[in-house]
Amino acid sequence: MAAKPTDPPITTTTAAVCPKENNKAMVYMDPSVDGANIANPNIAGSKTGTPCPYCANTKYFDPAPTDTFAGTDAINTYQCPDAQPLCLCDETKCYTETDKTVSVSLYPYCTAATDCSAYAILSAQQDTMGVGGANGIPVWTPDGTLDANFNFLPVTSGKYMKVSAISCGTCPVALTSPSCLPQPLTMAYLIRIINCFRVLK
Incomplete structure (x- = not known):
């Protein structure tokens, strides 16, 4: 009996993805933020x-030289149309x-060569306003980002969002290709938890 020919091995190819680079903050900049009067250098x-x-x-x-935003060295400042x-x-x-x-200044900083991010320096009419999930509850706000002398706290304080993508109008940000970031993006959904207490008589 003649032997059956063996099937050729199955090969798969994986699309290249933008990698993180040492001493660089990586951000997906949606073309919508390039519109007129959105960025303010x-x-x-x-x-x-x-x-x-x-x-x-x-x-x-390129990262800023210090971990404290002092009004300079931002990638840019953005305020989207209504x-x-x-x-x-x-x-x-x-x-x-x-x-x-709400507007945001993206501040690039590296805590180490392999740990670089763009931090969101948020500004709004009120400190309780900022960015939130699909239900509108604010998650990141300017509240608590200033010290007693009204200077910004270091971006390493945990008070600032690390930003991988920005856009105006579309949320979640619609990447033009899966190659643009290491992981896909989805909308945040947050649930406000209300504690209920039963009074025992």
């Missing part, structure tokens, strides 16, 4: 960034503005 400075070869909208930015709310994402979850007065 006069507030806290601006950085051009270097595009990722696998996704032009993902850019690498009809296109600001959307900020961490590594996997996205949050939308809770008020139209």
Whole structure:
């Protein structure tokens, strides 16, 4: 009996993904934030960034020299139009503005060569306004980001969101390709927990 020919091995290819780079903060910059009057480099400075070869909208930015934002060295400052709310994402979850007065300065900083992020320096009409999940509950706000002398706390204090993507209008941010970030983005859903107590008689 003749032997059956063996099937050729199955090979799979994986699309290249923009990797994190040492001493660089990586952010997906949706084209919507390039619109007129959205970015304001006069507030806290601006950085051009270097595009990722696998996704032009993902850019690498040089870090600021210190961990404390002092009104300079930002990637840029963004305030989206009323009809296109600001959307900020961490590594996997996205949050939308809770008020139209919310703006953000993205501040790049590295705690180590392999640990770099763009931190959200939020500003709004009230300190309780910021960005939140799909139910509108604020999660990240300017509240608690200033010391007694009204200077910003270090971005390493845990008071600031680490941003992997930004857009105006679409939330979660719609990546142009799976290659743009290491993980997909989804909208944050948060549940307010109310404690109920039963009175025993």
